[in-house]
Amino acid sequence: MGNWHNADGTLDPVKVRAEYPIFKTQPGGRPLHYLDSAATGQRPQRVVDALSKYLFTANANPHRGAYTLAQMATDGYEAARARIAAYVNVPASELVMLGSATEALNLVARSWGKANLRRGDVVLVTEAEHHANLIPWQQITREMDADLEFIPVDDVTGEILWDRLDSLMKLKPKMIALGHVSNVLGSIAPLAQIAEAAHAVGALLCVDGCQAVANMPVSIPATGADFYAFSAHKMGGLFAGGGLWARADLLAEMAPIETGGDMIHSVRLRDADFTTGTQRFEAGTPDASGAVALAAACDLLDEFGRDKIHAHEALMIERVIRELPEALPDARILGPRDASQRAGLVAFSSDLIHAHDLAEILDRRGVAIRAGFHCAQPLHEQLELSSSARVSVAPYTTHEDLDALFVGLREARKVFEG
Amino acid sequence: MGNWHNADGTLDPVKVRAEYPIFKTQPGGRPLHYLDSAATGQRPQRVVDALSKYLFTANANPHRGAYTLAQMATDGYEAARARIAAYVNVPASELVMLGSATEALNLVARSWGKANLRRGDVVLVTEAEHHANLIPWQQITREMDADLEFIPVDDVTGEILWDRLDSLMKLKPKMIALGHVSNVLGSIAPLAQIAEAAHAVGALLCVDGCQAVANMPVSIPATGADFYAFSAHKMGGLFAGGGLWARADLLAEMAPIETGGDMIHSVRLRDADFTTGTQRFEAGTPDASGAVALAAACDLLDEFGRDKIHAHEALMIERVIRELPEALPDARILGPRDASQRAGLVAFSSDLIHAHDLAEILDRRGVAIRAGFHCAQPLHEQLELSSSARVSVAPYTTHEDLDALFVGLREARKVFEG
């Protein structure tokens, strides 16, 4: 257990960096200023250590063996599930372990949707959704002849117009699906309020928590969500891995989508009974090593303190918002100006410099930002943008990283202003 | 690169073991005699090393970044895909990377099945299939009102009765789905012959290669398969990860099941176009670290030499079959007696000692075997068995492991004979 904090209790990103080996390397021969943690996080040493320990001391097929090593494998896997469940404050028995957040959201749309959507039923999403929480709803509403409706965004800032919620509730949606934190706008959705509005008309709330769980304290019960999905690789876990929490009664009713070993009760040649609980949705050999790795990542984030991560990231974001207009005067910031309404990221566009050119020029200084649609193309279309640039931060983001960003921004501006 | 071979070129399992750190530990305080590699393989050191190197020097979200590190991540991921594809002798552009073999087989059943099965169409599987290659076909044939028919097994030995194939072809199946190597019988399916019979009536052949790819040389084109699935964790990779090769024209026609980021061409609020190629089936952030780990596992298996692995395992299996009747006279061996018709494993039952009791008693000597249905319950019902015991081997299996097995077997017999 490291010492990650300053004397005043705030997070010290320089101390934090010691746990992330990539910062000791110089990819492409330059010090790395990684400002793309919203795409995927950097991995702490201890995540690989935990994986390695599990694989080299307790590796067997969990749930399937009648010998000590298999029991150790099962214990390690289930302890990891419990650790991850505790991280988001839900019972382990309600946390389905899947391959990704994308898989989790697809499971909700297809399994819940297929059983519950009827012709003319409304599913409500925001215009800012990540493709992973949009296309599955497009698909299932089309298949069930249901309607997909949208909580609109402001044409200029992109901010989600939550005040439209009241009148949209007249559509009596059966499902509201949205991101906890928008991966483009950075805005935190007022979930408690949305859940209340949803439940008042009998709608369920499906939350895509990918951009929230690593960047701020998240207690799923406090959000009011009925489904909540998140992704391991944004938290410092391996690439594979996603969690789906579902309300116990919903989980009990849902049919599995994927079938195979480990999710059955009994199988005959022509039919099969499925088991109960989370296991019903976890066909095949579980990703035990991925779970153990993610549990170690959760430990670390809790050592940092998620309130402290949030506070540190708010400081970084606040600086980006404050200094950006001077560095790039035509920058159009997407989402709320107020950093306290955000978590972890800020995206912007510029008519002078296309995001892709900006990313390229910044890359020459080792500054890694993301350019493009960030898997939210419809939002960009609403804003009439062919792309945006996104800066995202993490516990290991330092002021030096931002210094390099701004030096690069000024340089890019010089090139394009000619 | 290690020296894994004896002077005569055969594989030396003692040298091989040096690469597998778990054998240095004593799980449960006893030396480990791991005879359950068919459930999941032990992991080589270099797999974790490759993972660690990738995560700590080249980690970013592949396919999504316009900066050097993201390009390094993409290059590493695509090189891994190419390596894995080469391992089974297919073009990288035809290898879909998924979360597991279970996911791969579900994708074939659901995507191909939904588009191609009509009322009354026949899907043919064997009575010996693993649940992962059975239940998805049960589900889709039920959904499409198609018929599921079976290549039977011998009631006593469990051997698949391939001579029934000719007459079953009169059913004009549209799909034949079966395991390359049965995970209970250990038998190698005569794929070239089955493929010929299948193709002659216009049927496709979907092969579950989970128990073949780590235990013998496999060139997918030589099998005649139209779909071929395999699993990373049986090859020394991490738990997550599965490959699906599909004939290019079939792949081009198949609709994706899972939707989200990375598999789209362009997305609007109410609909989306999907991209082409393997990427269409790989929604969300790819499991880049898993792929890199699996590629390292492929390297190692090729260093061992897959013909040499096969030969070594045949020796081990042959000894089990030879000595078993003496150690446990009522043992009923499932599958072919002839070790040369097998790969990697041998299962048996005994009326005297239930498999589960046997596994428990063996466990006290550190011998890990599997007891139960091995995810092939219908096969066991056909054989009127409530379970079987399975011994499976790997490049690291030694004669000492088998010595311990037989000592344990004799001990168990003494306990139960009273």
Added chain:
Amino acid sequence: MGGMDDLYREQILEHHRRPHNQAPLAAPSVSLEGRNPNCGDVINLQLQLDDAGVITDVAFSGRGCAISQAGTSLITDELRGKRIDEILALGSPFVMELLGVEVGPTRIHCALLGLETAQKAIASLSSK
């Protein structure tokens, strides 16, 4: 190897070889199949109850590991004369005591198969 001698004590092996209460009931109040999906243990349990909710007779047939069959044999010996609520109150410690050994996590499902099936059968009765 002390652990093994515990789990496969002569008493357990004896119940395994010659399980008790195998004679099927003519008209059971309830019968239920219990399964252990992981290792294929299966039992068919029959219970006869009187109007006061007391078990008057019990029988089972089954296949499976020694622990599951001996455990069921031992528990069926205990059911006669017990009331529904008494049986529902029994738990894993009771079975461990009958077996005379602490069963580890890999085998606990085997050991409890008989008791849990009896409890499910009773629950299915009262929910009718």
Added chain:
Amino acid sequence: MGGMDDLYREQILEHHRRPHNQAPLAAPSVSLEGRNPNCGDVINLQLQLDDAGVITDVAFSGRGCAISQAGTSLITDELRGKRIDEILALGSPFVMELLGVEVGPTRIHCALLGLETAQKAIASLSSK
């Protein structure tokens, strides 16, 4: 920083700021939208061909990064007077030469957007 000066040379930036061939054609023989899904570059390309399969006029409009727009501007300048088969024979080295710089893998799709769209437009014509 030499690489940067190469990729963002004055010639490229000039084509980006004031792309050529922007006046839409009255009756194009074919028009096609080209997209780069990863970074949102989009162009609308119009081609005018005579009966001999020679490009007589060309126009485009578009949005996107400097490389995609400058690349398209540069390539459209080259299309006039070329035959279909000549255009189909062009490849990435030709575009690199036009840009005067070797474009790395992260940006190659941007650089080739114009040429590839022209080739697809021509292919769609001949398959009609």
